[in-house]
Amino acid sequence: MSCTTRNEVLELAKSKLDDLVQLTSDLIKIPSENPIGTQRDVVDFVKKYLSEAGIACEEVGCNPEHPCVVAKIGKEEGFSVILNGHVDVVPAGDRNQWDFDPFSGEITDKCILGRGTSDMKAGVAGILFAMKTLVEAGVELNGNIRLHIVSDEESGGEYGTQWLCANGYAENADACLVAEPTSHKTIEIGQKGKIDLILKSYGKSAHGSLAGYRGENAILKLGKVLEHVDMLREIEGKYGENQKQALINSKIIAGEKNGAGTGDVIDHVSANVGIIKGGTRPNMVPDYCEAIVDLRLPIGVTIEEVEERIKAMIAKSGVEGVEYELGCQMLGNYTEIDAPIVEAIKKYAEELWQEEVLPAYQWASSDARDYRQKGIPTIQFGPSNTVGIHSYNETVDIEDVQKAGLIYILSLCDLMGID
Template identity: 65%
Template sequence: MTKKELVQYVEDHRDELITLVSQLIQIKSENPIGTQRDVVDFVEAFLKDAGIEYKETGCNPDYPCVVAGYGTDMGFSLIINGHVDVVPAGDLSQWDFNPFSGEITDTQILGRGTSDMKAGVAGVLFALSLFAGKQVPLHGNIRLHIVSDEESGGQFGTQWLCANGYGEHADACLVAEPTSMNTIEIGQKGGLLLKIKSYGKSAHGSLGDFKGENAILKLSKVLSHVSLLSKIEGHFSERQIKPLMDSKLLAERENHIPGLGRVIDHVSTNVGLIQGGTRHNMVPDYCEATVDVRLPIGVNKEEIDETLKQILEISGVEGVEYELQYKSDANFTDHEAPIVLAFKENAEHLLGKEVIPAYQWASSDARDYRKLGIPTIQFGPSNTVGIHSYNETVQIEDVVTAAKIYVAAICDLMEIK
């Protein structure tokens, strides 16, 4: 089959693709409160029915990985990655529909995981089954990585696969995470957890203004200056200036928040947890806060450390210390890497509009492949409203278009005319 015929096949069989998304949504796979067994079994059954050999692997039987492939050892080697776990649905009364119904309307598919990221998983499964089912001769190979532990950090999923040789000799990687149809993600911020600890002296609460040292009040003086971290700016090469500027403009345009572009090239912080005190009538002698810190390209731990020392000095309190738990560096792929150009060209052809390679402020399993030096992109259908919240949906047309783009880009990378 030709490239044109393969793309047309997706259109002609769009109902099968949409049904596949719906079936995945109906399988509860909440992480960390649920089980991944049922959804992994479904993926394995799909691959078996498609005649694709697969292997279940991993280091934790509660969070298995599935690897599969099609093609030859000669030519371009492309990894396609997707996670089948979803964040918990939460308070069901906040949903306008059953989050696990997989209901299909005239324009949307409804439910937890539609955008993040079972629609993307369905798209790559459908694409792989198409190439394998039609025995399309590839100048290279497609390597499927399905994981079930992305939403809790990925230590049992992509992180484990990359640490155990499954990323070796790959030329590129597609992670089918949500991006919308306007952008191809080519870079992400790094991150660390900052824990600030305050020590005081306990006393009876009735003497709080006169006796003891209130650890909560001491910590509050430090937290009021934590935003100084957000003045730290990333360090970008001249070659990265264009995607950086495009990313900042895109962030502001899509979120309708003036100045939001700074989140791309500056450190961002979120004081997410505070714990302190024992009882209301005791002066607390200990308090701690956990701060989520995201790092733009080029910013290292030393810069954070230096600014934190300044914050403590400005705060003017004693008995406060901090520790840094480093998670990952910022990571990126060159905006003119072959996989970026292949997806950009085919997306723009099928959508009839500009599609921008851009950096983002969040993170995904893409970082693990980039750490191995593999040019990696993130691209998948989504409605951003509802991701990690209530009333998650995805547009049917975006699901179909994304699958067409997957097929068309793979054709170009595998030299299928």
């Protein structure tokens, strides 16, 4: 059969929603933990699914244990959308903490159970289902849809999205949808950047029994600097007029998810002193100490601005011999609220859920940045139950999975000129 209208495609998709639930469950049944494991088996499953749907696909990448799959439907010219999803999952961890087998893929009345249901095999199932349905519908696309299935998001993305973006797979795209878990109420349109700040303190060694009389304790010196780390948290993001509403939305959402008073995490630098190393033995005055501080940068904050504040923090402590270095450096990034991909997803999410869906910025970061760095308007929107993500007893609601699948299909119809 061949469909010509969006409504015909929708009816076809609605008749296949059980397949979408089963596909999610099938993906859960294939363990694909990262780190430690491999994504070989789940990637083979995805390739088979696409081939059986009549979609030509190709395995690409630079690490056979963490391969990617790319595919493309439609014609060369016209609007080009990328659909991205990762098939690696964080380790299940201590099995005694789970109320069910994390890899059973069990389907209950309301939910699908298991590691990776929300993050993000339900999202992956949704975009695979969307591509298959559009091909089955036989509609003519006024543009093309590219699929990026990646297998290395949970360990940084080096073999996944980063590799695809660095090797020409995202060129000339007009939009990108990353099906990461957001809940149906939120479309993520921006995220914070990140700096690893390495503070190094140098002292003078002496016998520990003479501490206070001889030597210079590098640990105590660094401690004095770290007392002022909150100076970094005072730096605020900068937002344009058309970003103000998304900022307000984001602060409300952050407060709801993390507790009252946490909304400021969105538009302020956050600073976590995560690692400290120093000293050799208790009976020696330490001559070296190092701390690594994870800084997250709101939209609009520059590296230079943060460096100025780091220098001021060291100066304020009044100690000599403390230096700093910057490790990984990424700026906050965003997509405009009126980008076609944002408007399409918002329109259909609101239509199907009958409630307001808010574009917002997130406080963490994800693969979306790699596409935004290439200038591609990129959003994240996907089914999720936040509770079990990166924890135990991860689940996803069947209603959420099914509606997300339909929202993807309807939005793609809009972007591909199918009325």
